Amino acid sequence: MNSGTSQIDFGELPVIQKADVVVVGGGPGGLGAAVMAARNGAKTLLIERYGLPGGMASVGEVQPFMPNHLNGEESFDRPVFTEWRDRMANYMPETWKGSKIRETLLLHPGAAALAAEELLLDAGVGLLYHHTLVGTVVADRKIERIVLHAKGGFVAAEGKIFVDCTGDGDLAALAGCSFEVGDEDGVCQPMTTNFKLTGINLPPDDQLSAWRMKLQEIFKRGQAAGHISSPRETLLFFSYCQNGVVHFNTTRVINCNPLDGASLSDAEVISRRQIREIITYLKEEAPEFRNAVLLSLAPAIGIRESRHIRGIARITRDDFVRAAKFPDAIARCNYAIDKHSGIGAGTTGIAMKQSDYYEIPYGCVVARDVDNLTVGGRPISVDAYIHASMRIMPCACSVGQAAGFAAAEAVKNSILPARLNGCAIRAGLKKLNAYL
Numbered sequence: 128m129n130s131g132t133s134q135i136d137f138g139e140l141p142v143i144q145k146a147d148v149v150v151v152g153g154g155p156g157g158l159g160a161a162v163m164a165a166r167n168g169a170k171t172l173l174i175e176r177y178g179l180p181g182g183m184a185s186v187g188e189v190q191p192f193m194p195n196h197l198n199g200e201e202s203f204d205r206p207v208f209t210e211w212r213d214r215m216a217n218y219m220p221e222t223w224k225g226s227k228i229r230e231t232l233l234l235h236p237g238a239a240a241l242a243a244e245e246l247l248l249d250a251g252v253g254l255l256y257h258h259t260l261v262g263t264v265v266a267d268r269k270i271e272r273i274v275l276h277a278k279g280g281f282v283a284a285e286g287k288i289f290v291d292c293t294g295d296g297d298l299a300a301l302a303g304c305s306f307e308v309g310d311e312d313g314v315c316q317p318m319t320t321n322f323k324l325t326g327i328n329l330p331p332d333d334q335l336s337a338w339r340m341k342l343q344e345i346f347k348r349g350q351a352a353g354h355i356s357s358p359r360e361t362l363l364f365f366s367y368c369q370n371g372v373v374h375f376n377t378t379r380v381i382n383c384n385p386l387d388g389a390s391l392s393d394a395e396v397i398s399r400r401q402i403r404e405i406i407t408y409l410k411e412e413a414p415e416f417r418n419a420v421l422l423s424l425a426p427a428i429g430i431r432e433s434r435h436i437r438g439i440a441r442i443t444r445d446d447f448v449r450a451a452k453f454p455d456a457i458a459r460c461n462y463a464i465d466k467h468s469g470i471g472a473g474t475t476g477i478a479m480k481q482s483d484y485y486e487i488p489y490g491c492v493v494a495r496d497v498d499n500l501t502v503g504g505r506p507i508s509v510d511a512y513i514h515a516s517m518r519i520m521p522c523a524c525s526v527g528q529a530a531g532f533a534a535a536e537a538v539k540n541s542i543l544p545a546r547l548n549g550c551a552i553r554a555g556l557k558k559l560n561a562y563l
Contacts, residue, residue, distance in 0.1 A: 257278065395428050
């Protein structure tokens, strides 16, 4: 078990923003949290270190969305995620291969950012971009203010309830919350930088399966010959809604610490080295890639796993296996445990029947050690195996919307999140069209 706290004395800082609910991090979890807090009546501020929202959907260029549906049809992740997905469709082709884009899991990073910002503005959320969290001021188990760094230097923001949607649990750690890192051995899943190639001479649909198998053979030959250093067991790539374009999720960076700045910097360099190797080898060895060129490259590496913040409840792999249900559930998920090896090749996969699901109880989003803090997105109070399932963007958005809704309820009722009735939180989310 670890804990973290900010030990820097920042002195007197100008307070540039005050709100009922302050959400830190504008990825899928932060989007859900901020929109739902605002819809629940709270004056809400969203703080984001980049210049746009969307997180891994935008700056990470992760695509497609992974499925989290009942019987492969009805999404568990409404209302915020489904509204976000629908609005993205306004900036993408109307149809692709006979299907309406809004009915697929495809996305575009720019469309993700534009649609997320629309949802935030329409909900009345205040936006503060280009501000990075660097510290907290905590007294009597409560965050009084957070310290941010921007172009003008250090500033502060104050709130009644805070929601950590940083993805890595940075706010919780800085405020002194206890947490775990990675699995039982402290190993985190690997990091990945996504990219797209265009100009590929894709075969007809009825030949795609055989072509994919051929590419796997080429990839393994490249690894065996030392031309490709990515330790992934397969060449992971996806189709995209643009002719001649393939999306790659193939880089795998192991033995780097996502919570250490220097190590994270090294990870960026390693992942882009792998990208150069993959592009070069495919152009040389796969005829369909001879004229391929780089279309896009994610500005930031994707982090699958880091901290798991300890909450007042916690669920584990056993809850996945038994498809656990809870009276105070705030989200549902049936995406497989998809645990990528953090030390080499291999992925642990455990599937769930698509007619069933497990639930995440309210206590998983309530920080145990700081009283006015909830947590949204992937770093909630679960073990590494549940994390490997619920870390996907749709579920992260739903978990975030619960954390934001609860934060607003706490403000509305002048009580702390841990004292809220989880069953009442569930009922309130259902009234706002959550799938519960």
